[in-house]
Amino acid sequence: MATSMHVKTKGKWKPVKIDYNLLSQNDFDSLISIEELTDYELIKDYTSGNPGKSKKKQKPKDEDCKEKETDVKKQNEAKAIKKEKKKKGKRELSLTNEKNLKRDQKELHIKQDTKKKKKGELKKNKQGKLIHIDSQIVDVNQQIEEEDKKEHSNKQGKKKKGQKRKQTTENNSPSKKLKQSIPDTTSTDKTASAIPNKKDVMKEMVLWKDLYVPEDVLLALRDNKFTTPTHIQLLTLPHAIRDRLDIVGAAETGSGKTLAFGIPVIHKILKYKQEQINKDIQTDSDEKVNETEEIIMNENLEEGIEEDKSYESEDFHSDSEDELEWESDEENEASHSDESLADENEDSDFEDSFTEEDKEMQENSDGQQEMGCVTVVDDADFSSLGITEIKPSTNDHPLALILEPTRELAVQVKNHLLAVLKYTDLQVATLVGGMSLQKQQRVLKRRPEILVATPGRLWELFRMGDPYLVNIDCIHSLVIDEADRMVEKGHFEELEKLCQHINKDEQKRKKRQNFVYSATLTMIHVGSYRPTKKKRVKMTETEKLESLIERIGLRHKPKVIDLSRKTGTVETLTEARINCTKEEKDLFLYYFLQQFPGRTLVFANSKDCIRRLVSIFTLLQTSPLPLHADMHQKQRLKNLEKFTANPNSLLLASDVAARGLDIPNVQHVIHYQVPLTVENYVHRSGRTARASKEGISVMLIGPDDVKNYRKIIHTLNRSEDLPMIPVDHQMLPSLKQRLSLALKIDVTDYRFEKKKRQNNWFIKAANEMDIELDDRHLLNDIGNSQQQSQHKHHMKQLKQELNSLLHSTLTSKTFSGKYPTKTGKLLLPEETKKGSDAISSVKKDKKSQEKLIQQIQKERILMSKAMDNKKKEKQSKRQKKKNKRKNKEV
Numbered sequence: 001m002a003t004s005m006h007v008k009t010k011g012k013w014k015p016v017k018i019d020y021n022l023l024s025q026n027d028f029d030s031l032i033s034i035e036e037l038t039d040y041e042l043i044k045d046y047t048s049g050n051p052g053k054s055k056k057k058q059k060p061k062d063e064d065c066k067e068k069e070t071d072v073k074k075q076n077e078a079k080a081i082k083k084e085k086k087k088k089g090k091r092e093l094s095l096t097n098e099k100n101l102k103r104d105q106k107e108l109h110i111k112q113d114t115k116k117k118k119k120g121e122l123k124k125n126k127q128g129k130l131i132h133i134d135s136q137i138v139d140v141n142q143q144i145e146e147e148d149k150k151e152h153s154n155k156q157g158k159k160k161k162g163q164k165r166k167q168t169t170e171n172n173s174p175s176k177k178l179k180q181s182i183p184d185t186t187s188t189d190k191t192a193s194a195i196p197n198k199k200d201v202m203k204e205m206v207l208w209k210d211l212y213v214p215e216d217v218l219l220a221l222r223d224n225k226f227t228t229p230t231h232i233q234l235l236t237l238p239h240a241i242r243d244r245l246d247i248v249g250a251a252e253t254g255s256g257k258t259l260a261f262g263i264p265v266i267h268k269i270l271k272y273k274q275e276q277i278n279k280d281i282q283t284d285s286d287e288k289v290n291e292t293e294e295i296i297m298n299e300n301l302e303e304g305i306e307e308d309k310s311y312e313s314e315d316f317h318s319d320s321e322d323e324l325e326w327e328s329d330e331e332n333e334a335s336h337s338d339e340s341l342a343d344e345n346e347d348s349d350f351e352d353s354f355t356e357e358d359k360e361m362q363e364n365s366d367g368q369q370e371m372g373c374v375t376v377v378d379d380a381d382f383s384s385l386g387i388t389e390i391k392p393s394t395n396d397h398p399l400a401l402i403l404e405p406t407r408e409l410a411v412q413v414k415n416h417l418l419a420v421l422k423y424t425d426l427q428v429a430t431l432v433g434g435m436s437l438q439k440q441q442r443v444l445k446r447r448p449e450i451l452v453a454t455p456g457r458l459w460e461l462f463r464m465g466d467p468y469l470v471n472i473d474c475i476h477s478l479v480i481d482e483a484d485r486m487v488e489k490g491h492f493e494e495l496e497k498l499c500q501h502i503n504k505d506e507q508k509r510k511k512r513q514n515f516v517y518s519a520t521l522t523m524i525h526v527g528s529y530r531p532t533k534k535k536r537v538k539m540t541e542t543e544k545l546e547s548l549i550e551r552i553g554l555r556h557k558p559k560v561i562d563l564s565r566k567t568g569t570v571e572t573l574t575e576a577r578i579n580c581t582k583e584e585k586d587l588f589l590y591y592f593l594q595q596f597p598g599r600t601l602v603f604a605n606s607k608d609c610i611r612r613l614v615s616i617f618t619l620l621q622t623s624p625l626p627l628h629a630d631m632h633q634k635q636r637l638k639n640l641e642k643f644t645a646n647p648n649s650l651l652l653a654s655d656v657a658a659r660g661l662d663i664p665n666v667q668h669v670i671h672y673q674v675p676l677t678v679e680n681y682v683h684r685s686g687r688t689a690r691a692s693k694e695g696i697s698v699m700l701i702g703p704d705d706v707k708n709y710r711k712i713i714h715t716l717n718r719s720e721d722l723p724m725i726p727v728d729h730q731m732l733p734s735l736k737q738r739l740s741l742a743l744k745i746d747v748t749d750y751r752f753e754k755k756k757r758q759n760n761w762f763i764k765a766a767n768e769m770d771i772e773l774d775d776r777h778l779l780n781d782i783g784n785s786q787q788q789s790q791h792k793h794h795m796k797q798l799k800q801e802l803n804s805l806l807h808s809t810l811t812s813k814t815f816s817g818k819y820p821t822k823t824g825k826l827l828l829p830e831e832t833k834k835g836s837d838a839i840s841s842v843k844k845d846k847k848s849q850e851k852l853i854q855q856i857q858k859e860r861i862l863m864s865k866a867m868d869n870k871k872k873e874k875q876s877k878r879q880k881k882k883n884k885r886k887n888k889e890v
């Protein structure tokens with residue numbers, strides 16, 4: 001579109017006088033007259049052009065000339081538009097080719113966002129460029145929510161139509177993917193306002209410097225107040241992350257080994273995902289270049305055809321081209337911008353946005369571009385936002401596998417990892433026995449990057465041909481936690497099969513990074529023998545490690561970091577013992593629980609023993625919680641939760657709870673029976689005194705335990721026996737009274753209930769076989785109904801008696817019945833003792849024992865000196881006598 005000029009006649013056309021001689025000449029045959037107009041006004045046609053743009057002064061022309069000029073202008077205009085288009089196409093191509101990848105990503109991103117805005121659909125942000133203003137995050141989240149709502153309604157509609165397949169596509173819809181790429185919490189607690197300043201974080205976390213911890217993980221560590229890496233973390237992280245070595249790590253219990261392997265595993269996955277994103281961007285960028293070239297080719301083709309058509313007119317007006325072209329350029333620009341405003345074509349819209357913003361970009365040193373309410377940031381620093389640029393899970397196999405010996409430990413490790421994955425969108429799943437297989441199959445459909453599994457359940461799912469586990473040998477990282485336990489012969493057949501499977505392909509094996517950890521990895525004890533030798537020869541540490549490395553299939557030369565102490569246990573652990581008979585064990589356990597309240601974990605060697613203890617200590621109202629392998633998994637986890645929640649709780653557990661469990665503030669670990677292996681002693685004791693806290697481990701040593709106790713002392717290089725727990729013997733009779741009654745109730749009730757259960761089972765079986773029974777045929781005689789109710793009554797009486805005993809006070813030597821208010825305050829003896837702590841009383845006792853020993857030694861020395869003196873005196877007396885006798889003789 002162009003402007004044209006009109007002449008507004010103000011005055012009159014006046015005839016111009018002509019010389020008649022001139023008219024007689026042949027050249028002016030057809031001339032009749034000449035008129036002139038001196039009073040006129042030139043007016044622009046605003047309907048066809050931009051009035052403000054023309055800078056050139058128009059000369060007055062007559063109507064015909066003006067019409068011709070307008071035609072020429074229009075043709076030139078068309079030509080200029082085509083030229084402009086061509087130029088822009090070329091410019092776009094040269095920009096794409098010239099500018100680096102980042103710039104290209106930005107261009108793509110802006111274009112995508114503009115498209116999204118226009119079309120009202122939120123597409124997946126492949127570059128993962130995110131938004132860094134609170135309100136903007138909310139804006140995006142709102143968009144996502146709206147999208148989800150739309151999807152939801154769509155889904156429902158589609159469901160009605162029975163189009164099942166579409167649901168899967170919807171689950172992978174761009175908006176969902178984008179939502180996944182932004183951690184859930186961005187809209188709630190992870191808004192930028194809640195996220196600390198990067199500089200502050202770095203300052204606070206300076207001790208983690210040079211350990212190659214991803215910034216998102218660092219943020220989460222800071223949230224957990226883990227401002228200092230533990231020793232094992234400090235030493236292993238650089239080798240694992242920077243040097244990509246396999247790690248064999250041994251460090252005392254509670255020293256942070258989980259993060260020592262967890263952080264490198266996470267780092268590797270984040271890095272891999274970033275690489276995937278970069279690859280995608282590269283592909284997108286290449287596609288974009290191809291697309292642009294295609295558009296230009298098409299335009300050129302069309303242009304060629306149009307050029308042919310307009311050839312004639314162009315050629316015809318060629319004399320005035322230069323002058324008019326300048327004018328057309330101006331007008332073309334104006335008309336083009338007018339067009340673009342109205343144009344629905346996104347490409348042209350994008351081009352305008354790009355050109356404008358590109359200019360702005362060059363001026364703006366921050367490199368930020370405003371796109372409506374969304375700021376697109378090039379090279380966005382997501383760490384400061386607490387948002388990680390992670391693509392939603394698209395991997396067709398897990399990227400990391402962490403194997404744990406027990407279900408509880410697997411669940412715990414998962415939770416531990418989730419805490420540090422807070423600012424990423426990586427997914428962790430547990431595959432453990434005792435939980436619904438179908439549920440775990442469903443979880444696998446979400447393609448979690450990290451699997452924490454027990455070997456049995458993993459192998460089961462793998463054998464069932466779960467599609468996500470088919471390529472389990474493609475994992476990038478493998479962790480075998482509690483490795484010494486995992487490879488124990490006869491314990492984990494499935495682990496061996498798994499190892500064989502994932503080590504089959506040499507290439508994959510070589511690519512994989514392995515982590516092998518335990519607190520007792522390098523522990524050599526009496527039971528560690530070289531299996532090949534006929535004569536049983538004790539294994540060396542190196543031999544033990546070599547056999548482990550071979551079995552697991554580690555790569556060449558793993559980095560071995562052994563920080564375990566020769567004494568096996570943690571420095572902050574106080575170890576003690578109570579020597580007693582087998583029958584006294586219950587009493588001393590009860591004594592300890594009464595004397596030293598606090599979170600206490602009691603280990604026993606058998607499930608039957610745990611059942612009996614649970615029954616007795618329930619009667620004694622200490623609310624024990626059982627934990628052993630025969631229990632339902634849900635109950636196991638529930639009991640662990642209860643134990644963790646109550647600071648005065650009591651957990652009676654088998655060795656299923658010995659390894660790895662990280663229950664905060666367990667104050668006491670009691671070995672009701674001395675563990676059968678040194679490793680178990682170290683791990684059991686390691687449930688207390690974790691993460692530099694103090695704790696106490698007490699062994700109840702009966703005659704049957706002495707052999708194992710000696711073995712432990714010997715293997716852990718102890719030069720002397722463990723100290724004894726000081727026992728207030730005056731308290732024992734009252735405790736004994738309570739305990740005896742509880743035992744009586746338990747035994748009588750237990751026997752009666754056992755007989756009753758057997759009878760019930762027999763009756764049920766007979767009923768099923770249609771056999772009629774009378775009381776004589778029953779397995780056990782539990783008496784008639786009257787005798788049974790008598791039994792019940794008796795039990796009730798005993799329980800009442802016990803109850804009143806439990807509510808009476810305990811007497812101890814610190815209690816003086818004569819002067820109960822001596823201190824000015826009435827203190828019951830039980831109260832005076834409760835609250836005293838086991839560690840200090842052991843330490844105190846140890847000190848007083850040492851003092852006593854020193855005193856005895858001193859007294860011995862004095863005595864021997866006195867004896868010597870007496871001897872000397874006697875000798876001198878004897879000598880004197882001799883001398884006297886001699887003198888007399890002389």
Ligand SMILES: Nc1ncnc2c1ncn2[C@@H]1O[C@H](COP(=O)(O)OP(=O)(O)OP(=O)(O)O)[C@@H](O)[C@H]1O
Binds near residue numbers: 226228229255258659
């Ligand atoms: N850098 C750190 N700063 C403070 N606490 C930490 C740090 N790393 C780990 N922890 C905490 O220390 C405790 C013990 O960690 P973890 O369970 O990893 O120990 P572990 O060495 O695996 O013990 P075990 O040998 O018993 O399995 C956990 O509560 C954990 O959260």
